[in-house]
Amino acid sequence: MGLQGYLLVSAILFGIGAFGFMARRNAILMLISIELMLNAVNLSLVAFNAYGPPGSPAGAIFALLVMAVAAAEATVGLALVIAIIRTRKTAEVDQYADLKE
């Protein structure tokens, strides 16, 4: 399993994440899908780094930075979702349509 295999796994993972984000209507599951897409990008970064010029740590560092950003995003996103569910009593994003003015 060479670079192609890793990249294909990454593409499939990204596709699953994109499908989940577009198709599911539960806010928390949409956040999980975003995490899945970020993981796919991370995997392709690390794969390119491993098969690229030897000794360069750029891909691994980018992956670590993406991970930290994903953690921050998940924290704030879940806090937002919990706050909005507390007021709306539902997790379905179609019910949030009256947020627009």
Added chain:
Amino acid sequence: MMVCFGTLAGMYALLGAPIVAAAQVLIYLGAISVLILFAIMLTQAGDANLPRPFHPQVWVAGLVALIIVGLIGYAVTQTDWHAAVAVTAISVETIATALFTDYALPFEILSLLLLVAIIGAIYLARRPEDDEGAN
């Protein structure tokens, strides 16, 4: 989801990036999964089953996702990766040195972002009744 994250950690270890694998286990398996589980338990106690889990236009989403996967897969399989020969392991020391010399500015910006995220999450998750400084 947790199985997927754990498998990804194994793939990072295979790719010669043990520090990324360790961070994956710590952050995703340890932190984000537990966070999501807490959110699910907090929110879905009452209505466990939504009326319809999928959007009515679910087939459009499936089509778009398939197109994305197909395009990326086509690009990946048609490209000649002539440089792809061997996996070169990266030592933790190399990553640490680069992180604090060449990538010092992104590192500091990231710490600032995490601080902002912490403050924002505390502000958002607070109950409105606590406004008068109960604790």
